[in-house]
Amino acid sequence: MQRRQLFAAAAAGIALPASALDFAPPRTPTAMRLQVDRLIDIAVGIRPFRAPGPRIEAQRLHGKTVVHHYGHGGSGWSLSWGSAQRALALLQAHARPGERIAVIGCGAIGLTTARTAQQAGFKVRLYARDRPPHVHSGAATGLWTPDSRIVTAEHASEAWCADWEAMARASFKLHQGYLGLPSGPVEWHDGYLVADHGFDAPLPNYAPHAGEPDYPDLAGRVADLRPRGQALAAHEHPFRHVQARRFTQLVFNIPAYQRLLLDDFARDGGELVQREFHQPRDWARLPERVIANCTGDGARTLLGDPHLTPVRGQTARLIPQPxxxxxxxxxxxxxxxxxRRDGLLIAAMGEHDFGSADLRPDRAQAEDAVRRLAALFG
Ligand SMILES: Cc1cc2nc3c(=O)[nH]c(=O)nc-3n(C[C@H](O)[C@H](O)[C@H](O)COP(=O)(O)OP(=O)(O)OC[C@H]3O[C@@H](n4cnc5c(N)ncnc54)[C@H](O)[C@@H]3O)c2cc1C
Structure with a gap:
């Protein structure tokens, strides 16, 4: 059935066969132009991995109430809104309605915490050393990965997992509210999951890298949130020597999302102050009584949190291919x-990224990832 006929039939209320609704990626999609001379940028960021999971708790410190809200590993963008709702409950328990609160940090977590607090009626002043795009969140890939390096298997009790699931579901719902906007902060894309030796052999979430702990398998708890993957026969995909499945994935266009959140924050009267804090005692000088600490990996040095492990990551962009x-x-x-709208984004994990806070771009790693992907297309 042609697409035009299909829409006409749908408009006329005619029931369509399931096969007609199956918008599979075309068998010969436009090839990605995977050439290293098309590399335009490499961004490096640190995932704030915390073995027991994100820290979301209130603490009295130097005369202030500090709501800690950091440690979202490789899931910060995905979990942001749901996690911010948890932080909001703590802010509401300690701040008066309509009071001005401080949010420290302007990454994915600080921005969504600030917006969530504004929507609940608080006035918000953001303090941050760096602002987008120069935050670790700005280097993120932009995939819906609420289970990525978010907790170790050891700490993933049933109660923890149930709470994670509630946060992931709440976050997912809020992300859907950003679909269909002109700048495209959130989009859905089809894609191919490819593997050298098939999908039956169980793989850990990540191939073993130096120092990586075991992670729990959380994905199954929210599997209903997106369409099921589908195995593809060799003639149904464009790759050589691999098996492929089709999947459908929620994608964040990070620059557009950051920009939109900042604009919305300012439109609702939010103020952004550039400031670095060297120790928690510095917060005592802030005029706000209640503070949300959304400093991500910054909390490692600021608070000396022994549970925080930096996990380096880098994303490279090739010239956009709309x-x-x-x-x-x-x-x-x-x-x-x-x-992504800002480029064909290539993300690769290096063998020694776990435990590393090295922010130097590794061009060789980026080129290697481009070549490995290019080889897939033959
Ligand atoms: C390569 C890479 C790929 C990723 N891909 C994904 C993905 O596809 N999907 C996903 O959901 N997540 C992904 N993540 C994870 C996600 O980006 C993080 O979980 C997220 O960035 C954490 O956000 P944050 O706001 O806590 O930290 P940050 O973005 O680091 O923001 C911290 C803020 O606090 C400020 N700050 C810190 N210390 C101080 C201080 N002492 N004084 C003042 N201000 C301070 C900083 O300036 C900054 O404004 C990825 C991460 C990386 C690195």
Whole structure:
């Protein structure tokens, strides 16, 4: 059935066969232009991984009530809104309605915490050393990954997992409210999950990297939130020598999302002050009584939190290819290509990234990821 006929039938209320509704990626999609001379940028960021999970709790410190809200590992963008609702409950318990509160940090967590607090009627002043795009959140891939390096298996009790699930579901719902906007902060894309040796062999969430702990398998708890993947026969995908499945994925266009959140924050009367804090005692001088501490990996040095482990990550961008609308995830090799609006984004995990806070871009790693993906297309 042609697409035009399909829409006409749908408009006329005619029941359509399931096969007609199956918008599979085309068999020969526009090839990604995976050439290293198309690399335009490499961004490096630190995932604030916390073995027991994000810290969301209130503490009295130097005459202030500090609501700690940091440690979201590789899930900060995905979990942000749901996690911010948890932080909001603590803010509401300690601040008067309409009071001005301080939010420290302007990454994914600080911005969504600030917006959530504003929507609940608080006035908010953001203090941050760095602002987007120069925050670690700005280097993120932009995939819906609420289970990525968010807790270790050891700490994932049933109660913890149930709370995580509630946060993930709440967050997912709020992200859907950002669909269909002109700047495209949130979009859905089809993609291919490819693997060298099939999908039956169980893989850990990540191929073993130096120092990585075991992670719980959380994905199944929210599997109903997106369409099921589908195995593809060799003639149904464009890759050589691999098996492929189709998947459908929520994607964040990070620059557009950051910009929109900042604009919304300012429109609702929010103030942004550039300031670095060297120790918690510095917060005593702030005029606000109640503070949300959304400093991400910054809390490692600021508070000396022994549970925080930095996990370096880098994303590279090739010149945007607007005609490419599918993603590729190379399972077991930790390479991802994502059709973001600001470029064809290539993410790769390095062997020594766990425990590393090295912010130097690694061009060789980026080129290697581009070549590995290029080899897939033959
Ligand atoms: C390469 C990479 C890929 C990723 N991909 C994804 C993905 O696809 N999906 C997903 O959901 N997540 C992803 N993540 C994870 C996500 O980006 C993080 O969980 C998120 O960035 C954490 O946000 P944050 O606001 O806590 O920290 P940050 O973005 O680091 O923000 C911290 C803020 O606090 C401020 N600050 C820190 N210390 C101080 C101080 N002493 N004084 C004043 N201000 C301070 C900083 O200036 C900044 O404004 C990825 C991360 C990386 C690095």
């Amino acid at each position: 005609d490419v609308d599918y993603a590729v995830i190379y399972r077991g090799r930790n390479v991802v290509a994502l059709p």
